[in-house]
Amino acid sequence: DSGVTQTPKHLITATGQRVTLRCSPRSGDLSVYWYQQSLDQGLQFLIQYYNGEERAKGNILERFSAQQFPDLHSELNLSSLELGDSALYFCASSVGSSGGVNTQYFGPGTRLTVL
């Protein structure tokens, strides 16, 4: 158990809909990262938050947005869903302090299926 929780575990929805994925980081971790992983693909970095502020953006679509709340949990919002958005979405957290090695701890993922 990494200490990172994600809900829901599975999500099935229709094209055009909007969904929210939730992540709670490990206790004490200030950084949260969101990744997308399509079938048999590597991890695609979407976005990172650090202590409530956006820190880095990757290949995140404009239809997607995220935020990190004062209690450090994070939500990833996906809207106007398309079939191609079907994937595993992972949240990871890290301490996020400067210096040293950054180890990311991953949650169990949310499997999104868009029909």
Add this chain to the structure above:
Amino acid sequence: TQLLEQSPQFLSIQEGENLTVYCNSSSVFSSLQWYRQEPGEGPVLLVTVVTGGEVKKLKRLTFQFGDARKDSSLHITAAQPGDTGLYLCAGPIMDSNYQLIWGAGTKLIIKP
């Protein structure tokens, strides 16, 4: 642009065989990490290598960081079905200790 290239992309071998997978870059990394991801689960850190030429062992897994800190290898001795998974290497983006660059991974299947 920093990139991490992993090879092979896919490897299927019999239980008991040895194997090596690679993580290569043209860029220097301050450290590299190896993660293993099992189907339907999130990646889990196996090891971090920091010093050029460093060798770390984790039971039957041996990790090496290249002398120039541009590449790393993972060698598995006497592979077991439990070693099956996606092996990912990752390294910190230059000037950032927060964000990692990820390789595309090597999908390893060990057949009983």
